[in-house]
Amino acid sequence: MAVADVLFTGGRIFTGAGLPLAGHAVAVIGDRISAIVPDTEARDLVGPATEVVDLDGALLSPGFQDAHIHPVAGGMELLQCNLAGSVDAADSVARVKAYAAANPAEAWILGGGWSMDHFPGGAPSRALLDDIDRPVLLLSRDHHSTWVNTAAIRLAGIDASTPNPADGWIEREADGHPAGTFHEGAGDLFNDVRPPHSDDLAFRGLLAAQDELIALGITGWQDAMVGTASIIADPIEAYRRAIEEGRLLVHVNGAQWWERDGGLEQVERMTARRDALAAEVPAERLTITTTKIMVDGVAENQTAAMLSPYKDAHGHVTHNSGLSFVDPALLRGAVTALDAAGMQVHFHALGDRAVREALDAVEAARAANGPSDGRHHLAHLQVVDEAEVPRFAQADAVANLQALWATHEPQLDELTLPFLREGAEQRHYPFGDLVRAGVKLAAGSDWPVSSADPMDAIHVAVNRSFPGSGAEPLGGEGQCLDLATAMAAYTSGTAYVNHREHDTGWIREGYLANLVVLSPDPFAVPATEIHRSTVLSTWIEGRPAYLASDTAEEAA
Structure with missing residues (x-):
């Protein structure tokens, strides 16, 4: 075996699924993982120039990937x-x-x-x-x-x-x-009176965000809004400039924004833009092979599309069941056309009616086009009717979880639950039901909507409550995920959604050495202490992109 440039030893290895591997070391040559060997063989991989990283009981994991972020x-x-x-x-x-x-x-x-x-x-x-x-x-x-x-x-x-x-x-x-x-x-x-977004501000924002996210162990993401959008600057030019200057370190899949008041003519425009960008920038850095369709709003302002009407402040049933931003018939036609054109669809589907309409659209596409590699996914999933759960696997749709939200907190308890039908709390973020139904999972943060820290979200996914909370698990303990499943959603699961599972999301020989070191090892602490696990270092393509020790020295 060849001598390693970097050797990680002295801690367990989460490979991307299942329980961590103990008693092994991971070798890196150049930008790739070259070997995973028993500790007894690790010394054979050490040469005069090898950097030996002593994990000292920390966990080595694939770099996190965020499936829904801005x-x-x-x-x-x-x-x-x-x-x-x-x-x-x-x-x-x-x-x-x-x-x-x-x-x-x-x-x-x-x-x-x-x-x-x-x-x-x-x-x-x-x-x-x-x-x-x-x-x-x-x-x-x-x-x-x-x-x-x-x-x-x-x-x-x-x-x-x-x-x-x-x-x-x-x-x-x-x-x-x-x-x-x-x-x-x-x-x-x-829109007509506010100042336009500055290209320079967007570029500086991208670089600031990249620093923040790499420090959290994130080495790739799906940008959930590129293309024309009024409330957020179109990030494409910022990404393009970062690539040209060699400053985009992560890999990105961009989701092109579907205009709510537009029609199927958008499909041709999006595929043309996808193909034009593919000819200009390396696919390992940036692709825009996804379309983002916002099916509904949010429950807090009663625009999430629900199967049952909202209540008013006095507990009386209203005539408002939320908004479907895209007509369901148009949605089915759009998803069918996008799927046929080789575009993946990323749905914002928060209310139970929105989830139903999105799944109807995926099923229509599958029926019209047959199986595809679209990897269509539904994000947010705040309220999911029990009848919809098995449809995810049947339609080969991925559940894109924003797990940090799956807990009792003021915005849910004060602005949402009192206005929903009886029993809706039990249908909130039904992660456990989805796993038992064999549904593929990915995970993201929706940052800056909420914290981008994957370990914060993983803590909530496992506990269904935030650290120190005395509240019962939201939706009951049956909706809690085990730690390995939550970690997989944030690594190999999102790599799958991003069509990058062939070289990222796993610790395997030949894969890119996109890695994160976590201490304490989250598998070695009680579930209620998972949030204490923080990033010691983030490695991108075999090189350290973030070292907590450097940050500590700067702060000293």
């Missing part, structure tokens, strides 16, 4: 007015005012990250921001609601007579005047 938007928010760390409404307002004071030259105050559960009814008012002398526009942490001040409303020409758009609605005061929060497509009413 890196450029997240990075831009890091560089703009960032409210992600706010603890309450007063803190949010104080941060906006501090940012405005520190950036007097900015014509608009832009950013996001505010939490709906910090404000009554999940809807902050314009008055809270009216002390600021410029227009303010801030996206909620889930990017489904927009908070603005009076100056922004006036510039946009919006008043009491402005109707709600078909794909959203405006929070209003008693006289009908906009109150300051615009949900879903209503946020697009500011």
